[in-house]
């Protein structure tokens with residue numbers, strides 16, 4: 001193995017998590033090596049959505065490629081006027097312009113060049129950590145940060161049994177008639193009237209859809225979290241049936257999105273000598289599946305802590321540095337919030353479609369500042385508990401029972 005270089009921090013990956021943390025570390029003046037299986041300007045395969053308030057609070061709203069003010073969901077049964085009524089969110093939602101987001105992060109990385117490598121093995125040697133790559137090259141750093149995504153094989157985490165995954169199948173394209181109104185964004189359309197009674201007892205899914213303008217729409221059938229996950233075939237078939245029950249046909253497919261990622265990956269072992277960020281660090285919000293806002297919010301504190309630890313204590317070894325990082329990334333406050341969210345998700349996963357519609361209709365009756373901060377994970381723990389109690393208070397008896405005990409599967 002040929003040793004290529006030694007740096008203070010080595011980051012693995014070139015997705016949003018890697019770019020966010022590399023940008024912070026470089027701005028902190030650290031000597032950083034980055035490596036990934038592809039160049040950092042290769043377009044990311046996913047489109048990233050976010051509530052506009054989250055990007056505004058970061059001063060990054062100019063990075064949105066699309067923004068909708070007409071934002072709604074449907075939690076009725078789809079029958080009669082009442083069942084078709086939307087829940088109006090009155091809250092702007094946006095999609096990042098991927099290229100702008102990527103380029104703005106790369107600019108902050110000050111043109112650091114990524115090594116095109118696939119990491120195969122990581123060895124912690126004490127004061128330093130070695131990354132051995134498929135190419136036969138070896139890199140060394142005081143600290144290695146794994147930002148290689150949700151399926152990292154380098155990060156140790158406890159086994160809590162099967163992991164629930166969010167799955168979705170979506171189409172960007174032209175339709176025989178609009179799947180959503182002009183200039184509209186639909187967060188969740190749970191109307192079930194295209195499903196048979198038997199299908200209503202199967203794991204639920206909803207439509208996530210938006211108008212891109214120029215007669216182009218995105219329509220995606222999404223399963224919030226399920227173990228095993230719903231297959232893309234089932235989701236594709238449900239999307240087609242949902243659309244055709246409204247007399248809509250897909251006329252032209254410009255892009256297909258296949259989405260699958262874990263929602264309740266256990267938190268990593270925070271005593272391991274390797275640090276992680278992003279999907280590898282279980283940073284996906286267990287209630288929503290969103291992560292990009294959290295990456296942008298949480299990277300600065302992590303970067304600052306690592307820079308401080310490296311400069312003040314040059315003797316700290318890889319384990320001690322990783323520990324400092326884990327303490328910031330997963331502080332007791334954030335761990336406790338995460339546990340509450342995971343508890344909530346486990347309960348929701350037992351809900352059938354009508355209970356889920358009832359739950360979400362109640363959730364969005366909370367004051368907007370409560371539900372939006374719940375979804376962004378920006379409520380301090382005591383406030384989060386209060387909001388959950390408020391939700392319990394205004395919920396129907398069956399939702400309350402489900403929130404406490406879950407819904408027994410025999411009720412189907």
Ligand SMILES: Cc1cc2nc3c(=O)[nH]c(=O)nc-3n(C[C@H](O)[C@H](O)[C@H](O)COP(=O)(O)OP(=O)(O)OC[C@H]3O[C@@H](n4cnc5c(N)ncnc54)[C@H](O)[C@@H]3O)c2cc1C
Pocket residue numbers: 012013014015016017018035036037038046047048049050117118119120147148149150257258259260261277278279280284289290291292293
């Ligand atoms: C289809 C889809 C849609 C999503 N939509 C949203 C959304 O709208 N909003 C939101 O906030 N979140 C969304 N998410 C969730 C989450 O934000 C994404 O999964 C996000 O891409 C995770 O970022 P990441 O950087 O941790 O991992 P990834 O984006 O998976 O990037 C991992 C990087 O590591 C590299 N890599 C992997 N293994 C190695 C290795 N051994 N050696 C070197 N490099 C390696 C890869 O090449 C890649 O560059 C979505 C997820 C998916 C799958």
